[in-house]
Amino acid sequence: MGRYTENPKAVADLFQGHRVHRDVYINNEIYNIEMKHLFANAWVFVGHESQTPNKGDYFATQVADQPVVQVRHSDGDIYVLRNRCPHKGTKIVIDRSGNTGKFFRCPYHAWSFKTNGNLLAIPLKKGYQDTGFSDSENSKGMPGVGAVKNYRGFIFCRLAEQGISFEDFFGDSLSSLDNMVDRSPEGRLEVVGPPLRYLHYCNWKMLVENQTDTCHPMVAHESSAGTAMKLWDEVTDKDTPLPPAMEIIAPFMSPYEFFEEMGIRTWPNGHGHTGVHHSIHSKYSEIPGYKESLAKTYGTEKAEEILAENRHNTVYFPNIMIKGPIQQLRVFIPLAADKCIVESYIYRLVGAPEELTARTAMYNRMINAPTSIVGHDDLEMYERAQEGLHADGMEWVNIQRLYEEDEDFSKEAVENGTTERQMRNQFDAWVKFITMSMKQEDAS
Amino acid sequence: MSITKETLIDFLYDEARMLDEGRFDEWLALWLPDGHYWMPLDYQQTDPINTTSLMYEDLFMLKLRVERLNGARTFSQKPKSRCHHVLQRPFVDEMNAEAGRFVTTTFMHYVETRLDEQQLLALTARHELALVDGRLRIANKRVDIVNCDAAFRNIQLLP
Numbered sequence A: 001m002g003r004y005t006e007n008p009k010a011v012a013d014l015f016q017g018h019r020v021h022r023d024v025y026i027n028n029e030i031y032n033i034e035m036k037h038l039f040a041n042a043w044v045f046v047g048h049e050s051q052t053p054n055k056g057d058y059f060a061t062q063v064a065d066q067p068v069v070q071v072r073h074s075d076g077d078i079y080v081l082r083n084r085c086p087h088k089g090t091k092i093v094i095d096r097s098g099n100t101g102k103f104f105r106c107p108y109h110a111w112s113f114k115t116n117g118n119l120l121a122i123p124l125k126k127g128y129q130d131t132g133f134s135d136s137e138n139s140k141g142m143p144g145v146g147a148v149k150n151y152r153g154f155i156f157c158r159l160a161e162q163g164i165s166f167e168d169f170f171g172d173s174l175s176s177l178d179n180m181v182d183r184s185p186e187g188r189l190e191v192v193g194p195p196l197r198y199l200h201y202c203n204w205k206m207l208v209e210n211q212t213d214t215c216h217p218m219v220a221h222e223s224s225a226g227t228a229m230k231l232w233d234e235v236t237d238k239d240t241p242l243p244p245a246m247e248i249i250a251p252f253m254s255p256y257e258f259f260e261e262m263g264i265r266t267w268p269n270g271h272g273h274t275g276v277h278h279s280i281h282s283k284y285s286e287i288p289g290y291k292e293s294l295a296k297t298y299g300t301e302k303a304e305e306i307l308a309e310n311r312h313n314t315v316y317f318p319n320i321m322i323k324g325p326i327q328q329l330r331v332f333i334p335l336a337a338d339k340c341i342v343e344s345y346i347y348r349l350v351g352a353p354e355e356l357t358a359r360t361a362m363y364n365r366m367i368n369a370p371t372s373i374v375g376h377d378d379l380e381m382y383e384r385a386q387e388g389l390h391a392d393g394m395e396w397v398n399i400q401r402l403y404e405e406d407e408d409f410s411k412e413a414v415e416n417g418t419t420e421r422q423m424r425n426q427f428d429a430w431v432k433f434i435t436m437s438m439k440q441e442d443a444s
Numbered sequence B: 001m002s003i004t005k006e007t008l009i010d011f012l013y014d015e016a017r018m019l020d021e022g023r024f025d026e027w028l029a030l031w032l033p034d035g036h037y038w039m040p041l042d043y044q045q046t047d048p049i050n051t052t053s054l055m056y057e058d059l060f061m062l063k064l065r066v067e068r069l070n071g072a073r074t075f076s077q078k079p080k081s082r083c084h085h086v087l088q089r090p091f092v093d094e095m096n097a098e099a100g101r102f103v104t105t106t107f108m109h110y111v112e113t114r115l116d117e118q119q120l121l122a123l124t125a126r127h128e129l130a131l132v133d134g135r136l137r138i139a140n141k142r143v144d145i146v147n148c149d150a151a152f153r154n155i156q157l158l159p
């Protein structure tokens, strides 16, 4: 136990409106408290229902540091179970996905469980007679999580038994997820392939903050996007229309005014998005037939309304980002104070032309792969920060751009697109959800 | 120029050496204009377009990648990465001298390093080569990383 465990006040003091203490990024004790409290109290992304379409289908993943398995039960519902045998702790599922049939079976002693986690059978069960076993928590089966929600195909869970409801946690921020799903003429998405998996030696929150950092693209990405534009000018004359790859990368070099005018919206509980008025996704060329198929479902007016929304990055606190216009979701999985993995998923708009999927796949590999030149630019900045923060003599990180005294994050707000308000909003929520279940040490 | 098994194998070794020595302009000149460098994300992936890959790049994107390595503000290349290929003797899978078309499979270990970090990737490279105007060129290249489903650090140079 150190300075912060059982000391919610010390934890809350790490965020002071316009600045945040470096310990939120580099301190292992804070990391452990995040795992125990923040990720337990918040609603956290698990997976997509299309990863487990049939009964018995499972998908093994993790929610913060918790090994879990998303599974389709015989009643058709999706459950999220802790991926451990109640007997000795053996992980029940070790491959990333598959079908387990009607029940899970532990490979160690053959205890078996229904796909809702309930204990089904134990070999040689009479050995537990009159031992008090049936009163133990281990006799109940694979532990579940506090609550599960399937929102339009996206599976979220709250680890804590008690706490905020899904609706209260996300509120109006669900409009971004809605827009992403509404873009399918059938109102349905399907996961496409495995995610990109990119290992970073930095704190997970640096990546979350970067999603609404609109003052870095033209600087950090000059090497990739700037070079792309220079090269493109050299090989073509001005009137050549941009090919898809250039449509994707060129907007990263947009000037400050572009980002100022795009706007940032913040919602309560740490959610927010860039690109209120326009975004780097606004100028993608139309795919023939798509608008028409959308209009068939929604009518022309509603279809145009859906497509006019070009939100850039929507951050769902604590650790995912979605891009509605291209159906991408990135999850920032914490592994240690100075280590995280980013998984970047893409989805197909069911009923829409496949060219849209091709563009999304291109975006994913060009911008977010471990081989991506844009990814290299970003990772370099995060990891330099992770190392630089150890420099003594300055313990605070500044997040003061367009700061106003006594900011109220309990109400939705739309501001200049270069504000760091969304980062402050995240830390406001961070304090709220991390301290929510912490107990004050007895002052003795 | 008559192509023998040995010419093909020499070509592949020369290519690897160009990459290891950072002679990227020479390397780009090996490519035919409509070629693609493909690095699948999934084991035995068949579709480069409609699902995510680690790389699927035409010559413009490859030029951009190379150009960026030397940029004044390419901070992830300060200091520069270095790489090292160790090739097993390539297999010549297809040898169609008449059509000037050749396919090879090469198992290799690829090491990339920068600062205190070094990573080793085991991979299979499949080359489609073509004889054009008396010169062997790369028509397409596919690189399958054995642990393609693992979480990777930066891969900044070219396996």
Ligand SMILES: [Fe+2]
Pocket: A210, A216, A217, A220, A221, A378
């Ligand atoms: Fe960036």
